[in-house]
Amino acid sequence: MGVNYFTDEQIKILxxxxxxxKISYKSIKYSQKFKMExxxxxxxxxxxxxxxxxxxxxxxxxxxxxISNIVQRIKKEAERLEGFEDTRKHNAGRPRTxxxxxxxxxxxxxxxxxxxxxxxxxxxxxxxLEREAYWKLQKKxxxxxxx
Numbered sequence: 001m002g003v004n005y006f007t008d009e010q011i012k013i014l015x016x017x018x019x020x021x022k023i024s025y026k027s028i029k030y031s032q033k034f035k036m037e038x039x040x041x042x043x044x045x046x047x048x049x050x051x052x053x054x055x056x057x058x059x060x061x062x063x064x065x066x067i068s069n070i071v072q073r074i075k076k077e078a079e080r081l082e083g084f085e086d087t088r089k090h091n092a093g094r095p096r097t098x099x100x101x102x103x104x105x106x107x108x109x110x111x112x113x114x115x116x117x118x119x120x121x122x123x124x125x126x127x128x129l130e131r132e133a134y135w136k137l138q139k140k141x142x143x144x145x146x147x
Contacts, residue, residue: 010061019055028062030070035084039074 005025006014014023019034030038034055041051048067049059059067077084100108 004063004065006061014057014061017056019057028066032084032086035074035077038070039078039084042071042074 006023006028011023011025014020014028019031020028021031022029037055038048038051042048048071052059052062052067052070062070074084
């Protein structure tokens with residue numbers, strides 16, 4: 001395993017913590033309640049490792065790099081309009097047709113059609129080359145079996 005991966009024992013210890021929503025060998029996801037409380041205490045000057053200890057999360061398991069990353073991520077989330085809410089639930093990605101004018105929509109769809117035509121031509125060429133290689137192989141095999 002990698003250097004920064006959690007062991008099975010560490011996962012068992014951390015999985016039972018109510019402030020941890022999800023944990024894998026590589027990553028850990030904290031609850032919204034944890035993030036809000038962590039940020040309020042960190043803003044008052046409390047050290048990250050002591051905050052983690054008070055939430056029954058062993059700072060030695062996480063290591064200094066992960067602790068630093070927690071602080072940086074929670075700082076960023078505190079500055080967002082959404083706060084500590086998980087925005088992945090609401091945003092499925094960038095919308096394709098954001099308030100486009102009819103001319104923009106037409107240009108977008110024309111571009112999409114041209115791209116798909118190129119894809120089709122590419123696939124036809126690959127199929128043709130595969131057939132050609134197959135026939136050459138068949139021809140070679142029939143010549144060698146006649147000898």
